[in-house]
Amino acid sequence: MPKSKHQILQNTFGFDEFRPLQETVVDKILNHEDVLLILPTGGGKSLCYQLPALLMEGVVVVVSPLLALMQDQVHGLAAKRNSRCYCYDVVYARYGANHTSTE
Structure with missing residues (x-):
């Protein structure tokens, strides 16, 4: 039986509501509508793409310059036993650990 968005919200992310x-944005994404969401840091943007990704078939690609935050989120989801997430750092993969912003 497929999980609902509310089950995933509670069981995966630990929130009751x-x-x-957030719910409006999640619904739009699940309906394959384009969304531009601007919220302050800590406003809950990440959940708006992570939760639908768990309900949808296939691969979800999120493009973000905040790689450190993304990697932290991937580790957090992996710690919750979600094996469907991965963060790929293009800069690190190409230049390695010695890359700086001036290269």
Whole structure:
């Protein structure tokens, strides 16, 4: 039986309810609508793409310059036993650990 968005919200993310705007955005993504969401840091943006990714078939690609945050989120999801997540750092893969912003 497929899980609902509310089951995933509670079981995977540990929240009983969505923050303002989150459920609307999740529903739009699940309906394959384009979304531009602007919220402050800590406003719950990450959940808006992570939760639908767990409900949808196939691969979800998120492009973000915040690689350190993304890697932290991947580790957090992996710790919750979600094996469907991976963070690929293009800069690290190409240049290695010695890359700096001036290269």
